[in-house]
Amino acid sequence: MDRPVTEIAKRVYDHAWRIDPIVRSMMDTDFYKLLMLQTVFQRNADVEVEFSLINRSAQVPLANLIDEAELREQLDHIRTLRLSRGESTWLRGNTFYGKRQMFGPDFMEWLEAFQLPPYELERRGDQYELTFRGSWPEVMMWEIPALAVLMELRSRAVLKGMGYFELQVLYARAMTRVWEKIERLRALPDLRISDFGTRRRHSFLWQDWCVQAMIEGLGERFTGSSNCLIALRRDIEAIGTNAHELPMVFAALAEDDAALAEAPYRVLENWHRDYDGNLRVILPDTYGTKGFLERAPDWLAAWTGIRIDSGKPEDGAETAIAWWESRGQNPREKLVIFSDGLDVDRIEALYARFHGRVKLGFGWGTLLTNDFRGLAPGDALAPFSLVCKAVSANGRPTVKLSDNPAKAMGPADQIARYKRVFGVGAQVEEPVLV
Template structure:
């Protein structure tokens, strides 16, 4: 196990680059990429980093030269032979050869496209443009680079013993959380913390701690590289990016209304079993479920990623009941802003009513709250989203209006088409 404090104090970035592999990414990005490679390979998209915590002025903290070095390093990465063998030959979700030969040949020759970087009002404007399968794979590495460079900027002001004490306290804090989680019967929990992790080394340590501390209750990690190295399951299905881009490509309001279900139809054709977990909140969960075709009731479950999680789960349970399904046979994956208190509450509330699983993200891999003066290492809300497709703006409404993305006039149009009424805003922490 790495001595993280010593590595941080003595690190040279070429020894410890922030992103060290093309599969140092969330597994669902690879699953989605294959689907896009098959169904929409020529779509032109633009992705952009968006800092929703404007008080964290990244351009004042992060050296531009170092940021460019790290981004250029990501562009130098290629899939290794061992990584290719893992993706081609491993069993994921009980399925052999999850990734098709034509996709793997493309991925083995991939170089991520160029980036555009400039400073604006104390923030970095970082964008990526090109074909969708290529550009989408920038999302996770770009976020990891930005967040870890902020962490490094804070740690550079500390001495060796101060850093050692900091990590000792962070390790104790996490282990105390794990001890609480041990007490939850039949818990199923995975690491979803790649995109806003404190660092790669810290995420890797957290995964090992979860393995030892939780045993079979720990179901895996979203990070494909760590899953390979630590021999745990790679976890992931799909994300908001798919309906956002499909919707932007719609020619009419009628096509727009059907875009989320076109996504599901393409996914249904490609995957089965536990990969059929729908994410209904991109344009409002209530309307999505109300208008959903009957064949979606056969899917394994629902992931809840915005709004009040208990409300979202109750809505899904009612939907299954109204469609003649037994919720006890279904799965709800909670993945929005989780920490131990919320996990305990949600598990207790829905025990015996529906199967539950938890994707624990930023508060697993980047909870340094209270450990550094002035909250200098507190987690913050950084996202990387598709902002246009074939020149048209994308929109995300979410079940929390504070997470909405897109031009105001397009947001208004989407709310009309998807019949989204009043929504209760909830504070966005991560």
Template sequence: MIVNISRRAHDHNWELDPITRSLLDTDFYKLLMLQFIWKHFPRTRASFALQNRTTTVRLGDIIVLDELREQLENTRKLRFHKSELIWLAGNSFYGKRGIFESEFLEWLDKDFRLSDYELSVQDGQISLRFDGLWTETTLWEIYALSTIDELKTRAAMKKLSEFDLDILYARAKTRLWEKMERLRGVPSLRLSDFGTRRRHSYLWHEYVVIAMRDVLGSNFTGSSNTYLAYNHDLEAIGTNAHELPMALAALAGTDDDLRTAQYRLLDLWQRTYQGELMILLPDTFGTTQFLRNAPDWVADWTGQRIDSKDPFVAGDEYIAWLEQRNRDPRRKRLIASDALDVDKILELHAYFSGRIRFSAGWGTLLTNDFRNCDPQGGDGFDPISLVCKLVEVDGRQAVKLSDNYRKAMGPPEEVERYRRVFGLEGIADIPVEA
């Protein structure tokens, strides 16, 4: 595969080129969660809002609001293609066919729509909010993030000549190759692409995924991006995310109901998917309290994804918990997915080898590592920590505590209430990385 990525970037008509080319251009877990929401919460309303945690980068001064609005309007007009729905219906995911119900696919075909949105600039930052039925708002998360990240990239590109672009991509390709060279052939290493939400651009994302497939072979297990999996015959990777326990917690009536909402969600999820797709994501309100209070049947789930905790600490904690519950950790899966790069991936793989089946979901520094690649010496291509999170469910405020004290989201008074209910055991206070 030889792709002149800089020529393609240079020749693109940025004013007309859509960033979101398909509704499949989202993380696979969003589609699984959408089916879950459609099935159990079809009339529930939900709101999502954008937050730039890299506050030193004033996105409102970088991105032209009309260009963002044009991209969002293009996305809102998209519909699922028949060929895409046939692929979802007939393809095997995690070794099983029929994960998507025929009634759900028919709804996607005939009735699915994205909600409207509110867009403005406030204090130099983009203010973007989506309100509507939960089924209409949930998919906006990834579309909004990848769109804004790419518009940020395009704004930086406007300052470069064609020769500058050649240098930019030559440096980025060299860095990608150096990373892949260190990873290929490592025994039992499992890597997947988790980089949609903070990618440099769609074209670069596709280039990286194809390169990973071709260079790493069986070490590369697939992509969380459903559109790239669809187009390039890859495994679509993903199960669920923080949004679901956040929503059930927001709907809880009492503190006791709040405390147990995270487990009610797991029970409903495993019944919905007949015991498939059972990867825990326990850090929504703190991993330590989650494991300590979990019913015994939770230990029968397939594995755990680590998001906001030191993965060495979180992995040891999970292994110890499994052993206390008389489960063999060597039969379970441990997935690290936060702020990963080559050094940490290799260290984690070596550390957990023979103890648990480790794999890495590689995100930002796979699909958007252009640090120090700009030939003009700027930092406009550096990735930022941009999120679009659930903020309200049926008029009730949503909260995420996280294993990192600084990543907590929600109104301050609600965050403090959640901290009283769930406690702070095992929660660290560390800088937030992109």
């Protein structure tokens, strides 16, 4: 395995003295984005969308921390990036989820020439308003790099005043924390866990270090990374399936309530045509897991598994198990992937409850790649909840309900309409940690 060639503390210290691009490759994105991108490119390239930055943690004043000129410089740099020849070769020829040539030649030809479209940036009080408008395949690719830039610029702003030795101690403590978590996970013999930490990472260098620690510490129990660039460089599996973006846009395009009720299933019909095997994983919580499964067609019960991404994860998994049983499926043969706000305590508890009842997978995100809680003065490096979401499609607002109403988004009247159409009753609000 390749070892880090540059000491993290030195690189962070050097940020203050020279331009250091945060996103250096088009491949510094999550694998699920490319899978969704191919589906959108093939079927919905003419849909016009708007994506917007949403800071759920208003107590973090991004515009006070991050210099606007520096933010523009980073975003402008990203717009110069294109796939390298080696990156294109990897996408065209590598085996993903057991399948060669996952990405078709027409899509790859388009992607090789692709560059990100313009952005709109304004300061609103102590926050930034960052917006992307245009065709769906082009605009959707802004989500991951935009989040990566803002998260890392916030980290750099906090670290900028620290001396070299102070940075060394900070990162030594953070490394120790990650390694102690890994040591605890070693006690789970059939663990299958991957890195899902790109979107809200501390920095690219830190995510890469965490992945290397997982490789060494967990061996085959570490199944890969969602980050394509890290997967390529570290010769590990690229991990990911689909996200809320697809049903949110499809629902916004629905002409009436009947079409709205069917929109989430239309998304998965397309996915079923495009992908198979372990890529057939349902994300059911966009408009409420319970109602989604109750109305789901029987062919969906035959899919490989389900990803639990909001609400109480125990409740989501129990609902999925009961649904499979009601549809004549054996839950022991099904995959349940937990991916919402995970840390070691929760991973251990979920493993203890569901091990042997289903096939388990864990997508470990922010609290793997950005757990600096209590390590900086004033806890200024604590992780926070920043997202970049589709907010409209062909001029119509998008809506997300979630199993946790704290994560709901969209105009109030449309949220009420969606709750009526999808039969979402009373919900219990859970804290949004990350």
